[in-house]
Amino acid sequence: MPHPTQVVALLKAQQIRHVRLYNADQSMLVALAKTGIEVVVTVPNEELLAIGQSNSTAANWVSHNVVAHYPSTNITAICVGSEVVTTLPNVAKLLVSALKYIHSALVASNLDSHIKVSSPFPSSIILDSFPPSQAFFNRSLNPVLVPLLDFLQSTESYFMLNVYPYYDYMQSNGVIPLDYALFKPLPPNKEAVDSNTLLHYSNVFDAVVDAAYFAMSFLNFTNIPVVVTESGWPSRGDPSSEPDATVDNANTYNSNLIKHVLNKTGTPKHPGIAVSTFIYELYNEDLKPGPVSEKNWGLFDAYGKPVYVLHLTGSGAVLANDTTNQTFCIVKDGADGKMVQAALDWACGPGKVDCSILLQGQDCYEPDNVMAHANFAFDAYYVKMGKSPEACDFNGVATVSTSDPSN
The missing domain is CATH 3.20.20.80 (Glycosidases)
Structure with missing residues (x-):
């Protein structure tokens, strides 16, 4: 068990x-x-x-x-x-x-x-x-x-x-x-x-x-x-x-x-x-x-x-687990870039998200910008925490969305 x-x-x-x-x-x-x-x-x-x-x-x-x-x-x-x-x-x-x-x-x-x-x-x-x-x-x-x-x-x-x-x-x-x-x-x-x-x-x-x-x-x-x-x-x-x-x-x-x-x-x-x-x-x-x-x-x-x-x-x-109601955690429109970078660093560090896939040459390196990388890390953390709404905040720079950021 x-x-x-x-x-x-x-x-x-x-x-x-x-x-x-x-x-x-x-x-x-x-x-x-x-x-x-x-x-x-x-x-x-x-x-x-x-x-x-x-x-x-x-x-x-x-x-x-x-x-x-x-x-x-x-x-x-x-x-x-x-x-x-x-x-x-x-x-x-x-x-x-x-x-x-x-x-x-x-x-x-x-x-x-x-x-x-x-x-x-x-x-x-x-x-x-x-x-x-x-x-x-x-x-x-x-x-x-x-x-x-x-x-x-x-x-x-x-x-x-x-x-x-x-x-x-x-x-x-x-x-x-x-x-x-x-x-x-x-x-x-x-x-x-x-x-x-x-x-x-x-x-x-x-x-x-x-x-x-x-x-x-x-x-x-x-x-x-x-x-x-x-x-x-x-x-x-x-x-x-x-x-x-x-x-x-x-x-x-x-x-x-x-x-x-x-x-x-x-x-x-x-x-x-x-x-x-x-x-x-x-x-x-x-x-x-x-x-x-x-x-x-x-x-x-x-x-x-x-x-x-x-x-x-x-x-x-x-x-x-009903896929008709999929939600994702993504960067909020207009979020401050420095705040997003800090939240990304936290997710890949203390948040324990495996961000190795974002490194150069790996599957999710492109597009190489902080917003795309943060979308991956935020959503991975959100999934890891059982998609509880409070897991998608990151000091106000993230929001729950129904559109899949990986597209």
Whole structure:
């Protein structure tokens, strides 16, 4: 993994304002301090057994991983474990007590109104998910789910759900069309209709989220919002067994997902209420075991280079790797030549820009004038600093522009 400060620099450069951690890594929490980024921390599954059996262990965890960092690090929620009922069924019976112990530790620190407590579930716990109105949770999980939903309702928390249309599509044996999984626009006669409610579904994501709402109401819980804690699409897979794990499909899915959430269209059952969603995941995990796709869910590779450029024109700057919105740092018109020379010297010196390409005989020596050389150095520094606007000032002689100075 890149160093935590590099991770945070990437988040800032990409204007990512919400992040979910799969643990409560101390150096990550320190790096996120004073950034304003909203952070969800996680109690790892391997610590659940101890926390679910002991109030004081839970209190220690909260004190070390939350109280010690809050409010400087803007922690807004705690995931207690992840997909516990399917990955660690023997620990599942302690899940609700773990949630309650963590919550009571927050109450003791007066943080319960700022920080929500919940636990992410896989969508596979929903049976008969289409039509959504007939969906219900796997009944064998009711001894865990009913008290858990009761806890979420009483603490005004939300139901955390991992939604993967990629897997729904892969496992459907051709029943689910690819376009329906990828949020591609469908003609009305191709939309799926819930025969009980007559609601029309144009994508798998909405159908799964609504299935969760109906499954909760089946157990008489009707006012717990759903937050999607993971969703995404792999950009590479084994060509024979995972042919739809492609850069193009990953780009289409995540771009459409972002637009769908930001448009606040909501779902057919809850129109106008946006479903908060975390994209899985920031970085590719090249060492992960399993099929090729497992290593390739990231928006960025391990060096922070975008795996693909999201198609996000018109939905605001979500990821700065969108080439439709390229910006450059160049010398301001009419800037004083001596000030520009001083700024160029600084960029190539203390600013640590590699200016060797500007030397005589190198690629960017011509045109040999201070303005052209400064354009190169200013822009290189601006890129290095994640294109943050304050990196393009140089004592007032530089400005951000959409015209490429290298032309």
